[in-house]
Amino acid sequence: MIEGIRLFNEQDLELKKEMYSRDSAKKVRFHSNFDLYTSKTADWRDTLQLTFLDSDPDPSQMPPVCRKSTMEYFKHMKRLGEALFELLSEALGLQPDHLNSIGCSKGCSIVTHYYPPCPQPELTLGVRKHADAGILTVLLQNHMSGLQVLHDSQWFDVHPTRGGLIINVGDLLQVLSNNKFKSVKHRVISSHVGPRISVACFFSGHASLLDKPFGPIKKLISEANPPRYEEFLLKEYFAKFFASSIDTKPPIDYYKL
Numbered sequence: 001m002i003e004g005i006r007l008f009n010e011q012d013l014e015l016k017k018e019m020y021s022r023d024s025a026k027k028v029r030f031h032s033n034f035d036l037y038t039s040k041t042a043d044w045r046d047t048l049q050l051t052f053l054d055s056d057p058d059p060s061q062m063p064p065v066c067r068k069s070t071m072e073y074f075k076h077m078k079r080l081g082e083a084l085f086e087l088l089s090e091a092l093g094l095q096p097d098h099l100n101s102i103g104c105s106k107g108c109s110i111v112t113h114y115y116p117p118c119p120q121p122e123l124t125l126g127v128r129k130h131a132d133a134g135i136l137t138v139l140l141q142n143h144m145s146g147l148q149v150l151h152d153s154q155w156f157d158v159h160p161t162r163g164g165l166i167i168n169v170g171d172l173l174q175v176l177s178n179n180k181f182k183s184v185k186h187r188v189i190s191s192h193v194g195p196r197i198s199v200a201c202f203f204s205g206h207a208s209l210l211d212k213p214f215g216p217i218k219k220l221i222s223e224a225n226p227p228r229y230e231e232f233l234l235k236e237y238f239a240k241f242f243a244s245s246i247d248t249k250p251p252i253d254y255y256k257l
């Protein structure tokens with residue numbers, strides 16, 4: 001998977017230009033900084049993004065150089081997502097199929113990042129501090145360090161482990177679990193050396209959830225554990241997310257009770 005993404009990014013500029021788009025309705029697109037025009041600063045990375053919220057990927061839409069590996073990776077992510085949501089359901093004291101049955105593992109985006117070597121890494125970041133806006137993220141990284149997580153106001157390096165995957169709780173899982181699971185703030189620092197390559201699989205729910213009320217799971221709510229968020233529409237939530245920049249007020253903050 002990582003090799004396919006390296007080949008895509010290191011191919012001729014003209015071929016990459018064909019995929020370039022800032023239109024978020026496009027299922028497969030190449031861009032740099034989704035929040036380039038809404039944030040004060042730019043980050044040092046390029047992104048090839050594949051969004052499958054309502055259907056499985058159509059191989060013909062994918063760049064030929066990483067088509068086979070991405071299709072294969074997607075299949076594994078789907079299976080892994082289902083297994084993770086079973087475990088998370090059990091951890092919440094729910095039936096194992098609960099999170100899968102409400103569509104948590106159904107829609108995902110595979111967002112691949114390429115961080116080129118940076119001549120002045122002290123002036124920028126690869127990705128600014130944020131928590132992922134979706135439900136759950138499965139992250140694969142190449143052998144280059146750079147990812148850091150925030151814990152007790154301190155940044156810790158997440159050193160790459162060959163073949164290892166990082167699982168990040170996103171803001172929407174924090175909402176579903178009524179704060180039992182906490183999303184994790186993280187960032188990527190820039191470096192003179194590179195490229196650093198990562199592949200994030202964001203599970204953010206099936207497209208059919210976009211128009212339905214979303215909030216803490218009712219079975220988790222009691223007098224002793226009142227809801228921490230009001231219900232909201234996922235389509236409004238994502239509209240807020242895409243209209244702001246990655247490091248400003250996270251959209252879940254609008255719905256806190």
Ligand SMILES: O=C(O)CCC(=O)C(=O)O
Binds near residue numbers: 132139188198
């Ligand atoms: O490149 C990474 O390791 C992290 C990327 C990331 O945080 C994101 O895409 O949300």
Ligand SMILES: [Fe+2]
Binds near residue numbers: 130132186
């Ligand atoms: Fe992230």
